[in-house]
Amino acid sequence: MADRARSRKAAVAAEAWRRIFDFIATTADQRDRVLERLDLTPGDARTLGSLNQDEGRTMRALAREWRCDASTATWLVDRLERRGFAKRGSSPEDRRVKLVTLTPRGAKTQARLRAALFAPPPELLSLEVADLVALRDAAAKLPSGPWPAPRAAAELQRVKRRS
Amino acid sequence: MADRARSRKAAVAAEAWRRIFDFIATTADQRDRVLERLDLTPGDARTLGSLNQDEGRTMRALAREWRCDASTATWLVDRLERRGFAKRGSSPEDRRVKLVTLTPRGAKTQARLRAALFAPPPELLSLEVADLVALRDAAAKLPSGPWPAPRAAAELQRVKRRS
DNA sequence: GCAGATACTTTGTGTAGTCAAACTATCTTG
DNA sequence: CAAGATAGTTTGACTACACAAAGTATCTGC
Numbered sequence: 001m002a003d004r005a006r007s008r009k010a011a012v013a014a015e016a017w018r019r020i021f022d023f024i025a026t027t028a029d030q031r032d033r034v035l036e037r038l039d040l041t042p043g044d045a046r047t048l049g050s051l052n053q054d055e056g057r058t059m060r061a062l063a064r065e066w067r068c069d070a071s072t073a074t075w076l077v078d079r080l081e082r083r084g085f086a087k088r089g090s091s092p093e094d095r096r097v098k099l100v101t102l103t104p105r106g107a108k109t110q111a112r113l114r115a116a117l118f119a120p121p122p123e124l125l126s127l128e129v130a131d132l133v134a135l136r137d138a139a140a141k142l143p144s145g146p147w148p149a150p151r152a153a154a155e156l157q158r159v160k161r162r163s
Numbered sequence: 164m165a166d167r168a169r170s171r172k173a174a175v176a177a178e179a180w181r182r183i184f185d186f187i188a189t190t191a192d193q194r195d196r197v198l199e200r201l202d203l204t205p206g207d208a209r210t211l212g213s214l215n216q217d218e219g220r221t222m223r224a225l226a227r228e229w230r231c232d233a234s235t236a237t238w239l240v241d242r243l244e245r246r247g248f249a250k251r252g253s254s255p256e257d258r259r260v261k262l263v264t265l266t267p268r269g270a271k272t273q274a275r276l277r278a279a280l281f282a283p284p285p286e287l288l289s290l291e292v293a294d295l296v297a298l299r300d301a302a303a304k305l306p307s308g309p310w311p312a313p314r315a316a317a318e319l320q321r322v323k324r325r326s
Numbered sequence: 327g328c329a330g331a332t333a334c335t336t337t338g339t340g341t342a343g344t345c346a347a348a349c350t351a352t353c354t355t356g
Numbered sequence: 357c358a359a360g361a362t363a364g365t366t367t368g369a370c371t372a373c374a375c376a377a378a379g380t381a382t383c384t385g386c
Contacts, residue, residue, distance in 0.1 A: 005292070008292070009288065009292050009295065010283075010288070012292060012295045012296055012299055013283040013287050013288055013290075013295050014281065014282070014283050015299050015303075016283070016287070016295055016298040016299035016302055017281065017282075017283035017284070017287055018281045019299065019302035019303055019305060019307065020183060020187075020298070020302050020305075021187075021280065021281065022305075022307050023302065023305045023306070023307065024183075024184075024187055026306065026307075029230070041341085041342065041343090042342090042343095043342070043343065058363080058364095059363070059364060059365095060362090060363065060364080067192070068343090068344070068345085069344070069345050069346080070363075070364065070365085071344085071345070071346085071347095071364085071365070071366080071367090072343070072344055072345070073364090074364065074365055074366085075342095075343075075344085075365095076343085078365095079342095094352075094353070094362095094363080095351080095352060095353085095363095096351065096352045096353070096362065096363040096364070097352095097362095097363060097364080098363080098364070117184065118177065118180065118181045118184065119177070119180075120173075120176040120177050120179070120180035121180070123305065123306050124176050124179070124180055124305070125172065125173070125176055126306070127176075127301065127304055127305070128304075129168070129171070129172050129175060131300075131301040131304055132172065132175045132176050132179055132301070133175055134297040134298075134300070134301045135179040135183070135297075135298065135301040135302070136175055136178050136179035136182065137294075137297070138290065138294040138295070138297045138298040138301070139179055139182035139183050139186065139298070140178075140182055141290055141291075141294055142182060142183075142185075142186040142286065142287070142290070143186070143189065143286050143289070144182065144185050144186065144189070204371085204372060204373090205372090205373095206372070206373065221333080221334095222333070222334060222335095223332085223333065223334080231373090231374070231375085232374065232375050232376080233333075233334065233335085234334085234335070234336080234337095234374085234375070234376085234377095235373070235374055235375070236334090237334065237335055237336085238335095238372095238373075238374085239373085241335095242372095257332090257333080257382075257383070258333095258381080258382060258383085259332065259333040259334070259381065259382045259383070260332095260333060260334085260382095261333080261334070
């Protein structure tokens with residue numbers, strides 16, 4: 001690719017990113033409220049996001065994923081375990097290692113959290129359908145995270161409040 | 164608009180959002196590293212983002228924007244002031260009121276921060292130019308935040324708060 | 327001119343999140 | 357088996373925030 005084209009591409013990318021990032025920033029409050037409603041700290045949410053109900057994850061793997069100290073991982077998992085969202089099992093192969101999984105209750109909270117975070121901000125609906133389609137199709141080509149496919153957005157309804 | 168069309172639009176929006184949000188989440192680490200490199204906490208960055216060199220902002224206005232207690236705003240501004248990034252002036256009209264502005268050094272750090280945060284993640288450049296253009300054009304129609312352009316909202320109105 | 331409202335700061339307390347260092351239990355290797 | 361590596365936890369200390377309550381200075385309405 002010619003330098004000319006590359007630099008134009010960089011400029012387009014920069015402008016696209018700036019606008020997207022800007023939009024994301026303006027909707028941060030909505031996401032904060034989601035966490036508040038589910039009574040989760042940002043750390044809780046991240047922890048929840050790294051676990052699942054089927055395959056246990058080792059503490060070390062979690063610490064590596066979160067780029068934190070092993071003792072911090074202990075602390076993060078403890079928080080969820082205390083609330084009945086996660087539990088530690090022992091590996092049959094190596095009794096030193098713990099395998100952390102979500103409880104059914106934890107999985108339910110995880111699903112609620114994802115549904116709420118994946119619900120598009122109302123401002124997004126002010127766009128024309130054509131623009132949304134363009135947005136979706138371009139975004140589809142972005143590298144995506146490790147999250148499993150989402151369930152229907154109707155899951156957001158009727159979230160019970162704890163107290 | 165027909166219900167049919169509305170629901171399709173919602174579905175497209177949901178998918179677009181999910182993908183964008185997902186991408187943003189996967190690039191969070193890069194932004195964390197930006198803050199680390201500039202030796203700023205998230206709170207510092209937010210504070211820096213709300214100030215400018217020209218028009219001073221009152222503590223009360225900042226607390227309202229940040230949705231925090233007045234004493235928290237004091238604490239946040241203190242942090243920047245201690246590092247020479249911000250300074251407090253007195254309003255000529257009301258001696259109770261402090262007007263917070265950025266110092267030249269603070270403005271420089273603010274510019275660096277924005278430049279770094281607005282730099283598109285490398286993964287974005289893996290898209291075709293056509294997709295980037297589509298992304299940019301669609302994103303341009305999103306409501307934008309106050310950052311690139313000077314803030315229009317005059318804050319003369321006083322909001323009565325209940326406590 | 328004074329009673330109350332307003333703007334901000336100080337002080338105290340609590341939670342979230344982070345690491346380092348010491349410790350336990352278990353596995354691996356010479 | 358003994359020595360060391362590895363997985364995880366505990367304990368202690370520290371930072372970043374957040375709010376409440378009390379305190380200071382100033383302004384405004386009657």
